[in-house]
Amino acid sequence: MSPSGKVSLTKRQSVSLTKMSSALSKVDIGLGWDPVKSEAKGFFGKLAGSGSIDLDASCILLDANSQLLENVWFMRLKSKCRSVIHHGDNLTGEGDGDDEVITVNLNQLPANVSTLAFTVNSFRGQNFNKVANAFCRVVDSSGKELVRYNLTEQGEHTGVFIASLSRNNGDWTFKAHGTAINGRTVKDMIPQIKSELSQ
Structure with a gap:
């Protein structure tokens, strides 16, 4: 744990959020990324697509048997219970902070x-060789950042199962997964996510 109390996780690590914050009634899951900048200049640099990367963050709600309850994504920004809210789609990935x-x-x-499973994927089919500085972080209702997970893997995949938030007898645990998945929508990714959570 850092002096500020924030935890930086690596792949497969987990941490109890309940033990970290007394303001855990509501959390923001912030996801961010940047487009890889092309070294090519001028016209050819523009052709390389150095300006934007459109990833979509999603949340999958599952029961104790890892069975799907519903999805929250850019086509459905609120869960039926209104307890999970997506704040909108970022089409470029540019700028600082959460995308x-x-x-x-x-x-x-x-x-x-x-369990809540958090994912990012490219609806346009852009792969993660074009993504830099991807991260996921948890912020409590007081505005304090509790956990951050920086993704380091790049590759030809179009999606990542980034992290999960699970409860067990009132305790909420955040786990970094960082699992590469090929899928252009959150629905494409569900079978592999369910398989991993069942292990």
Whole structure:
């Protein structure tokens, strides 16, 4: 743990958020990324697509048996229970800070929701060789950043199962997954995510 109390996770590590914050009634899951900058100049640099990377953050709600309950993504920005809210799609990835934010009201989540899986994927089919500085972070309702997970893997895949937030007897645990998946929508990614959570 850093002097500020914030935890930086590596792949497969997990941490109890309940033990870190007394303001855990609501959390923001911030996801960010930058486009890889092409070294080519002028016209050819523009052809290389050095200006933007359109990734879509999503949240998958699952029960204790890793069975799908519903998805929150750019086509459905709120869960039916209104406890998970996606704040909108970023089409470029440019700029500092979070590119997309998903707010989870932990106190209002239905009792059958056991795990929230957070993903990013490219609907346009752009792969992660074109993505730099990708991260996921958890911020509590007081504005304090609790956890950050920086993704380091690049590759030909079009999606990543970034992290999960699971509850067990009132304790909320955040786990960094960083699992590469090929899928242009969150629905394409669900089978592999369910398989990993069941292990």
